[in-house]
Amino acid sequence: MTFKPFEEEGTLIEDQFMNWNKMIVPPYDKNSVDAYTRTRVILMNGIENNSVLTSHAIARMIDNDEIKRQLALIRRVDSQQQQTVNWLTPANQSVVETTIGYEQLAVDLTANLARNEPDDYFRQVLDFALIEDFDHLFRYGCLMEILENKDPSSITQGRTEVKPGRPTEIEHRHPYDEMREHFNKDTASIKTKMNYHTIVSAEQQTELFYKSHGFMYGNDLARKLYAEIAEIEEQHVSQYELVGDPNETPLERMALIQLNEAYNYYCCAQTEPDERIRGIWEEFMSDEITHFIMCNELMQKFEKRDIGDILRADTIKPLIVLEPNKDYVNHVIDTQVDLQPYNMRFVRTDELPSDWPSFAFREEMNAGGVPSEDVVKRAEKIVA
Ligand SMILES: [Fe+2]
Ligand SMILES: [Fe+2]
Ligand SMILES: [Fe+2]
Ligand SMILES: [Fe+2]
Structure with a gap:
């Protein structure tokens, strides 16, 4: 399965605004929802949030007033879409239950991206953080028991293992050690x-969620655990964002973000078992095609270039699939559990110099x- 964005039809932008009843629809049932439907809702909320931010x-x-006006129009639709998606989360799903969903997404999304990432260095960066988010799932799992x-x-439905990875306590690193090399926009694949854009959006959303919910628990240990893991997510956002090429123009970046929204909605629609929610993914995918075209028109007008020449491809493959990745x-x-970053490379712990800033x-x-x-x-005391 592949995604061919130039063959998809977009919805007219003037038809994309939603009234309150269309924007806010009933949430899923937390007891019968497929674990990966829950993670798709978390992912697409994060994708929309990154587009808006x-x-x-x-x-x-x-x-440039014309660019600002067009970006405002696209942004308002993305904002409304975000609310539809995030409001699919039911009120009776507790913060820690949703949190387990966030880390399950982090594990199986990162694994899927890494397995299909053509750039060796970027794949290494993904594998590195994968082991850390895997450990967060275990720590929050303990919090849920408490x-x-x-x-x-009961949340992961047994499809993602819950056990230690790289222990969170040794994930805390000096900001200098989150420096990463970036790919080259002219040679990197689509x-x-x-x-x-997918992993930056997901990690950013995770950081924002922990920071906007961790204080809601009265339990002192819960408050501190959310703060501790939110700081690792800050590290993850820092390392991932640096992998992108900062030489892309703002319009080029916005066009790619809109294309990535379309790509992710398309992937969600292909694998979604819930018919009602699949309808949302399909409809929003068509909205995004129009956002992508609008950004390209701005590039054509103000930069005299076409996104097709930048992409050098009309197909994106393979699709992102959320599924078990246990092996x-x-x-x-x-x-790789004993790897740590040093001078933008990953080395074994016993190869680190004693003045490694993170020590x-x-x-x-x-x-x-x-x-x-x-x-x-x-x-352990509770289970014993
Ligand atoms: Fe969107
Ligand atoms: Fe995490
Ligand atoms: Fe993370
Ligand atoms: Fe969009």
Whole structure:
């Protein structure tokens, strides 16, 4: 299966605004929803949020009224789509239940992107953070046992393993160690560019979710665990965003973001078992085709170039599929769990110099005890 964006038909932009009843539809049932439908909702909310936030950032840095007007139009539709998607989450799904969904998505999305990433360095960056998000799933699983006396595999439905990866306590690194090399926009494949925007969106959304919900728990350990893991997600956003080529123009970047929205909705629609939700993915995919074309028209007018010449491809493949990746994840853990970043490369822990900046940073952060370790000890007591 492949995605051919230039063969898809877009919906007229003036037909894309929704009234409140169309925008906000009933949520899914948390007890019968497919685990990967829950993760698709989390993913597409993050994809929309990144489109909206990046569009805002560009609007603040471009002095061109026509571009700003067109970006505002596209952005408002993306904003409305985001609300439709995120409001599919039911009110009775607790914060920690949704959190398990976020980390399940992080594991199986990252694994799928890594398995299909043509750029070796970017794949290594993906594998590296995969082992960390895998560990977060385990730590939050322990928190769920403590707070709700509930097994996290009731959320993952057994399709993603819940066990330690790279221990969260040694994931805390000095900001200098999140530096990464970037791909070259002129030689990177279309799939690499799509993977880039997808993972940046997902990790950014995870950071924002932990930061906007972690304080809602009265439990001191829960508050600290959310803060601790939110900081790792800040590291993940930092490392991933640097993999993209900063020499892309703002319009080029916006066109690729719109294309990536269309690509992700298309992927969701191909694999979605819930007919009603599949209808949303299909409809929004057609909206995105128009956003992509509009950004290209701005590029043609103001930069005298066409996105087709930049993409050098009319097909994106393979599709992103959310599914179990147990063998792949276990292999990555077995072979790479002791890697750490040094000078923008990944090296074995025993090869790190004693003045590696993260040694001192980690010691400072973990000096008074570590929530991600305490949560395991507390959960063991409950289960015992
Ligand atoms: Fe959108
Ligand atoms: Fe994570
Ligand atoms: Fe992450
Ligand atoms: Fe869009």
